[in-house]
Amino acid sequence: MNFLKAIGSLALASVVASGVAGVVHASEDERYDHFEGSESPTIEAALANLVEYNQKLQEAMEGGLTPQEMADIHQMTYTLENALKRLDEELEATAASLEEVHLASETMQGEIVSEQGRAYLEKVQKIFFSQN
Secondary structure (H helix, E strand, O other): OOHHHHHHHHHHHHHHHOOOOOOOOOOHHHHHOOOOOOOOOOHHHHHHHHHHHHHHHHHHHOOOOOHHHHHHHHHHHHHHHHHHHHHHHHHHHHHHHHHHHHHHHHOOOHHHHHHHHHHHHHHHHHHHHOOO
8 A cells, every 4th residue: 555545544534433424435546536736837836835835744744643634644745746746847848958058059059058048047046046
């Protein structure tokens, strides 16, 4: 059983034990993929979500990891995963721009170096040096 499924099982057990839920008739996918989390459509949104939800995760982990905190953490991970996915996509695009700069600099293609260099620097600035 993987980690997210284990957390989902604990959360489900907590809800059932507290008498809040009735009988659950769902497939495994439906049971564990039921939260969408906050979206991260931009670098700025991804970074803001990371800052906010990392803080929430840290606070929840300091509470002793009760079943409710485990359920809360499970739900938080969806937003964190969305943010990391956006950053991963942005880093891939940034690396591609840098590779264009690298290749163009070898063949003295100044226009490509300037264009892709600006794109690279803009992305790096947003990802690593923006203030949240």
